Amino acid sequence: MSRASYDVAIAGAGIVGAACADELARRGLRVAVIGEDIVGSGATAAGMGHIVVMDDSEAQFALTRYSQQLWQALRPELPSNVEYEQCGTIWVAAGDEEMIEVHRKHAYYGERGVTTKVLDAKELKNLEPNLRLGMSGGLLVPEDAVISPSSAALFLMERAQALGARLMLGAKVARIGEGTVCLTDGTEMSAEIIVNAAGVSSPDLTPGIDVKKRKGHLVITDRYPGFVRHELVELGYLKSAHALSGDSVAFNVQPRRAGQVLIGSSRQTGAEYKEVDHAILARMLERAQQYLPGLSQMATVRTWTGFRPATPDNLPLIGPWIGDKSVFLATGHEGLGITTSLGTGRILADQITGTKPAIPVEPYLPARKAKEHAHT
Numbered sequence: 001m002s003r004a005s006y007d008v009a010i011a012g013a014g015i016v017g018a019a020c021a022d023e024l025a026r027r028g029l030r031v032a033v034i035g036e037d038i039v040g041s042g043a044t045a046a047g048m049g050h051i052v053v054m055d056d057s058e059a060q061f062a063l064t065r066y067s068q069q070l071w072q073a074l075r076p077e078l079p080s081n082v083e084y085e086q087c088g089t090i091w092v093a094a095g096d097e098e099m100i101e102v103h104r105k106h107a108y109y110g111e112r113g114v115t116t117k118v119l120d121a122k123e124l125k126n127l128e129p130n131l132r133l134g135m136s137g138g139l140l141v142p143e144d145a146v147i148s149p150s151s152a153a154l155f156l157m158e159r160a161q162a163l164g165a166r167l168m169l170g171a172k173v174a175r176i177g178e179g180t181v182c183l184t185d186g187t188e189m190s191a192e193i194i195v196n197a198a199g200v201s202s203p204d205l206t207p208g209i210d211v212k213k214r215k216g217h218l219v220i221t222d223r224y225p226g227f228v229r230h231e232l233v234e235l236g237y238l239k240s241a242h243a244l245s246g247d248s249v250a251f252n253v254q255p256r257r258a259g260q261v262l263i264g265s266s267r268q269t270g271a272e273y274k275e276v277d278h279a280i281l282a283r284m285l286e287r288a289q290q291y292l293p294g295l296s297q298m299a300t301v302r303t304w305t306g307f308r309p310a311t312p313d314n315l316p317l318i319g320p321w322i323g324d325k326s327v328f329l330a331t332g333h334e335g336l337g338i339t340t341s342l343g344t345g346r347i348l349a350d351q352i353t354g355t356k357p358a359i360p361v362e363p364y365l366p367a368r369k370a371k372e373h374a375h376t
């Protein structure tokens with residue numbers, strides 16, 4: 001019996017695999033996606049769904065901004081269950097010294113065409129009356145949005161399928177390489193290109209890539225419509241996001257369409273168990289209550305954990321793998337993979353089809369690690 005053959009086979013049906021499938025199918029390629037369980041499981045099911053422009057590095061800014069614009073363009077086509085809400089982000093300054101960072105961010109975004117507004121204490125209080133008294137102000141980024149990540153992944157996958165992509169669920173990839181995908185049940189498939197989009201499991205399929213699990217906790221409350229109106233994030237968030245070791249928490253709270261309040265976030269490296277860690281959960285909630293005291297009175301309905309696929313330099317791996325010319329990587333998106341899934345799909349498809357990408361891809365190429373090693 002001849003084995004199935006595709007232009008591109010994608011291992012992993014999270015939001016990154018779905019976005020890659022959608023983009024590659026739109027370019028007329030014969031695509032297969034293999035997912036071990038359901039579409040949008042893994043980190044995608046655990047994520048907050050904040051579509052956010054970030055400025056930790058030029059490369060991070062470029063990919064988040066490009067992706068955000070792709071989400072905006074897609075917005076008219078998104079079904080209502082994706083719950084796209086352009087609520088904006090407010091980066092909250094808890095003290096006067098944090099206003100320095102507000103002004104820095106305002107200038108950085110402004111120079112790059114992103115509209116923001118510096119808020120003084122009174123304006124902040126008017127926009128978010130439930131923040132505790134004594135906040136110094138903040139930065140409003142009106143174009144940031146929130147979505148429901150799993151529904152978005154499903155939408156992208158269904159679009160890919162409508163364009164002819166084949167979706168194989170309940171199928172676990174055992175090995176990839178040299179144009180062959182081997183499933184754990186012994187099935188083999190041929191593909192010109194194999195994309196490793198297996199999130200935190202990507203190193204199992206491509207040994208040697210440095211992607212580690214970074215655990216996070218989230219809590220969602222019962223319905224309290226209007227309690228928060230924007231995604232509220234403390235200015236210290238990036239420090240927490242980029243701590244490469246140890247545990248950290250940061251205030252990050254999101255309004256959901258149904259009136260629930262989604263409370264994050266924590267980061268733990270080296271915590272491989274998926275069970276709730278009550279010590280860090282307590283720290284996370286305490287931090288949130290320091291900003292929003294009213295949270296302490298609220299009923300919560302669910303707590304969960306997830307694992308972000310993290311790289312040492314906090315940038316994803318998007319492009320050809322140096323160890324095998326048939327393998328491309330689309331992994332390592334850490335806490336920004338919902339946002340950057342669309343940009344990832346585009347620049348991966350650009351590289352596969354030899355199209356000029358809209359943003360420089362060098363910072364995300366897996367080969368950057370090899371170059372670094374060559375210079376040390």
Ligand SMILES: Cc1cc2nc3c(=O)[nH]c(=O)nc-3n(C[C@H](O)[C@H](O)[C@H](O)COP(=O)(O)OP(=O)(O)OC[C@H]3O[C@@H](n4cnc5c(N)ncnc54)[C@H](O)[C@@H]3O)c2cc1C
Pocket residue numbers: 011012013014015016017034035036037038039040041042043044045046047048049050051052171172173174197198199200201202205215216217218264265305306307308309330331332333334335336337338339340
């Ligand atoms: C608590 C938390 C909050 C977050 N908040 C945000 C946010 O607000 N905004 C944002 O942009 N990002 C956020 N993220 C990050 C985001 O969720 C991830 O970066 C993103 O979901 C990664 O998507 P992925 O498709 O690469 O991986 P995953 O979603 O993990 O998908 C990988 C898929 O591959 C499958 N798979 C693995 N191995 C195999 C195999 N061998 N064979 C077949 N299938 C396989 C898995 O089952 C899974 O379905 C958050 C993450 C967490 C944990």
